[in-house]
Amino acid sequence: xxxxxxxxxxxxxxxxxxxxxxxxxxxxxxxxxxxxxxxxxxxxxxxxxxxxxxxxxxxxxxxxxxxxxxxxxxxxxxxxxxxxxxxxxxxxxxxxxxxxxxxxxxxxxxxxxxxxxxxxxxxxxxxxxxxxxxxxxxxxxxxxxxxxxxxxxxxxxxxxxxxxxxxx
Numbered sequence: 792x793x794x795x796x797x798x799x800x801x802x803x804x805x806x807x808x809x810x811x812x813x814x815x816x817x818x819x820x821x822x823x824x825x826x827x828x829x830x831x832x833x834x835x836x837x838x839x840x841x842x843x844x845x846x847x848x849x850x851x852x853x854x855x856x857x858x859x860x861x862x863x864x865x866x867x868x869x870x871x872x873x874x875x876x877x878x879x880x881x882x883x884x885x886x887x888x889x890x891x892x893x894x895x896x897x898x899x900x901x902x903x904x905x906x907x908x909x910x911x912x913x914x915x916x917x918x919x920x921x922x923x924x925x926x927x928x929x930x931x932x933x934x935x936x937x938x939x940x941x942x943x944x945x946x947x948x949x950x951x952x953x954x955x956x957x958x959x
Contacts, residue, residue: 792872792875795868795871796812796868799812799864799865800864807849807851810848810849811849811865812868814834814848814849815834818830818834819869819872819873819876820872820876823880827866827869827870827873830869830873831865831866831869834869835856842856902938905937905941906936906937906939907936908936908937909937910932910935910936910937910939914937914940914944915932918932918940918943921944921947921948922947925947925951927947930943
């Protein structure tokens, strides 16, 4: 995509080229089911309409909108954008799987870290209050890690979760 970006629209300055390329890429992204010619027609119709109203984002297109070089460059760029978004869609499952793997890895590393730390005062306080509320014998929290105490609190809450359910 970057090679074609350097090749197209040689008469435009950097800002003009960037504006048109971004606009075309947005049109392609919003209309993934449309063909290159349909997207080109949409772009040209919109631009001609706004040029007639003197309200175009790209007033410099008035001189070149029907030029064959401009049309060829625009078609090439639209085709390249379509390829790019098709490729991106095909890569989506791999990217999602990688994200999920990274999420699980972070969770595992967090648990490893927690297994080596002492429980916080808040955890100990919360554990004491739960034990008192449900009349459970307390374990010695000095021997437990942050992870162990978290798991113990979850176990207590799961055992007594029926207390929180609404009866119909």
